[in-house]
Amino acid sequence: MKELTLLTPAKINLSIDVTSRLDNGYHTVEMIMQAVSLYDTVTVEKTKSNISVCCAQPYVPNDSRNIAWKAAEAFFSECPEKGGANILIKKNIPVAAGLAGGSTNAAGVLKALNMLYGSHLSDIKLNELCRKLGADVAFCLKGGTQLARGIGDELTVLPDFAGVHVVLVKPAFPVSTPWVYKNLRLDRLGERPHTSALLNAIEEFDVHCVAKGMRNVLESVTTREYPEISRLMQRFTEYGALGTRMSGSGPTVFGIFADESAATRAKENFLKDYENVFYVQTISREEE
Numbered sequence: 001m002k003e004l005t006l007l008t009p010a011k012i013n014l015s016i017d018v019t020s021r022l023d024n025g026y027h028t029v030e031m032i033m034q035a036v037s038l039y040d041t042v043t044v045e046k047t048k049s050n051i052s053v054c055c056a057q058p059y060v061p062n063d064s065r066n067i068a069w070k071a072a073e074a075f076f077s078e079c080p081e082k083g084g085a086n087i088l089i090k091k092n093i094p095v096a097a098g099l100a101g102g103s104t105n106a107a108g109v110l111k112a113l114n115m116l117y118g119s120h121l122s123d124i125k126l127n128e129l130c131r132k133l134g135a136d137v138a139f140c141l142k143g144g145t146q147l148a149r150g151i152g153d154e155l156t157v158l159p160d161f162a163g164v165h166v167v168l169v170k171p172a173f174p175v176s177t178p179w180v181y182k183n184l185r186l187d188r189l190g191e192r193p194h195t196s197a198l199l200n201a202i203e204e205f206d207v208h209c210v211a212k213g214m215r216n217v218l219e220s221v222t223t224r225e226y227p228e229i230s231r232l233m234q235r236f237t238e239y240g241a242l243g244t245r246m247s248g249s250g251p252t253v254f255g256i257f258a259d260e261s262a263a264t265r266a267k268e269n270f271l272k273d274y275e276n277v278f279y280v281q282t283i284s285r286e287e288e
Helices: 067-078 101-116 123-133 135-140 177-182 195-203 207-213 219-225 227-238 260-271
Strands: 003-021 027-047 051-055 084-090 145-149 154-157 165-170 243-246 253-257 276-281
Touching: 003 101, 003 135, 003 165, 003 195, 003 243, 027 101, 027 135, 027 165, 027 195, 051 067, 067 084, 067 101, 067 123, 084 101, 101 123, 101 135, 123 135, 135 145, 145 195, 165 227, 165 260, 195 207, 207 243, 207 253, 219 227, 219 243, 227 243, 227 253, 227 260, 253 260, 260 276
Parallel strands: 051 084
Antiparallel strands: 003 027, 027 084, 027 145, 027 276, 145 154, 165 253, 165 276, 243 253
16 A cells, blocks of 8 residues: 545534643643544655655645644654655645644544554554644544543543534634733633533533533633634524534634534524634544
8 A cells, every 4th residue: 555545634622721831831721622524635645755745725834844744754753664755635624723724634644654654653652743743633643522631632532422513613814822822811711611510411412511511711812812703602602502612722613503404504604704614513533
């Protein structure tokens, strides 16, 4: 096998809590991450040497700045069989959206290379590489529903929460994750999630309870600077969402709906004003 194509899914955050700021500038978090059925396509070709990345999406670098390139470098630094890779990325996940688009591409590259090169690296080693690349990459390696603690890389697999109806709306402006955390005030987080209650609701597959209990403390920063995010959440409520939140550090806002018809109606309403609107469903963790 010389080439492999994988679908790499986006993620949303059902909750984000920030528990402390470390001396090195990082923050400790407690968040529930969920994969959804919005996919990029990553094709990896096995070559004798060198790494290349090709992505037609504007603002996505086609050189060593791309996290997919960095993932390939990390793989070859550990793989006993030396080689290279040509990486083609077709983007459907919006860029700089809080949906882990880059991270899921990096995870896909690691998975594809490991299969192309005879599964030389163990799951433990792949997870180590993911953590070095970024906390979201570690989640994206398996996806599904997971609880993240520490700096986002201490992951616990949660019960399946697949098949929930979700609409995503990505406004036209980007939001910088470093900027959000730099401006985060731990004494001004607003309403924080009741994580244990959310975990119980996920275990019982109580969609209404999960939707009502979702919280994201990063909104305490982004909604002050970008009031459109608050207006989007208000519109989601008006369109019948069971619950609505910002994903990650933004700016994408999502809503959970009771059924496909309600979600589809909301999507059509949002498409009148926004280009990047998606109806998706939550998806299961990738099988071992």
